[in-house]
Amino acid sequence: MTLSVSGLSAVRSGRTILFPTSLEIEPGARIGLVGASGSGKSTLGHALIDTLRAQGSCVAHVPQSPDEALDPLRRMAFHWREAETALGLPHDADRQQALFRALKIETGDLRKRPWGWSRGMQQRFVIAMALIGAPNLLVMDEPTSALDPIVAARTMVLLEDYLAARDTALVLITHDLGLAAGRVTRLLVMNAGRIIEDRPTSELLAAPRTTQAASLCAHRNWLALPC
């Protein structure tokens, strides 16, 4: 089922930070939401999650850092049960094991607290929690920026393998077009609270129409900078 929102907007301290925005997301879509810091990417991501959830869709969110999702004083098992309860689901050991296997965290000790796990395993645990309810849409906000590159690359590969077999759509929020370019088929470029380009990835990379998109494209590759 295509997810659809219209007229999303946000105002903070009297200032519009997201202008009315409409969006359609096909099942299994791979969308990159890119732009500079402060362009409104995360605001749109949050507005999208809230609105779609209010419509009854199952939408999951993976924050930038596992610290935002995990209480340092609670055991990992608590977090898992809490996520299941929030979704109104009974505990299902098979589902848990399947997700842990897919994200290669089956060796993690659920009796430990977050700091007893490595950062990479914490973030993969958070991703696994996000997938408990088999969401229609997964919104990931800079999901690798808190991770070391090797762990980040492995995590993205594991997630992509998992999503490839399902109709779960993915919105990847990032300031890094290099990260998004190889992973998404559609790019939304944001600037000052507006989507200023919404095009297939290959087309946008080949011929950006706006200054902001052109700048992101030009600064995509460290080894071919326009300077």
Add this chain to the structure above:
Amino acid sequence: MLRLSDVNVKFGKTPVLRDVSMTLPAGQTLAVVGESGAGKSTLIATILGLTKLDKGLITWANVPIKACRPSLVMQEPRAAFNPVLSLRRSILEPLSAKREVISETRLGQLCDRLELPLEMLDRKPREVSIGQAQRAGILRALIAGSPLILFDEPLSALDAVTQKHTAQLIADLQTELGFAALIVTHDLGYAAAFSDDIAVLREGRIEELTPTPAFVQNPQSDYGQELRAAAFALGALEYVA
């Protein structure tokens, strides 16, 4: 030239840097890459003299490093400044500590090079953008006039376009002023584009120290190969036709 000879550091009984030896010639850039906990930040603290050496020697131009007074650019630009002081006061602190002054003309020239309006220095850290705060941090490091500047993840708080712009500014200033730069980063793309040599640090040891073009083509160590593959997978590096 910065020279580390057989440097060992322990926290309690735990070795954090093990037999680290490396050189960084004046005016050149050495990037130190590795995962969290590899010892990158300890390496910087040790060169700054903030961590006691267990064994080994660190020199600049063949005299102990203390005489060189290296400068530091920190990872979190706003947190690097005293929040209640103006940027100007924090920036000039290295000079006031030495009872030295800088002319407004020279300060203005450096601000121009860093694309910082001079009047912005009268603001507090929270009143400027992160990118501007990081450029102010670079200005503070330059003002001290040290021949060696240490950069601890200088771009990680910035967005992709600002990262690359700031990296180019640092490189241009380095060409102009001739300081040596030791850059600790987890971003192999940055290291590949802006360093002369890349040192891979893992569990406190140097796994390899390779000229950057050779590293980008084919790292010598297995771990270097893994880092390179991850950088390509994450889009930090791309094959350039």
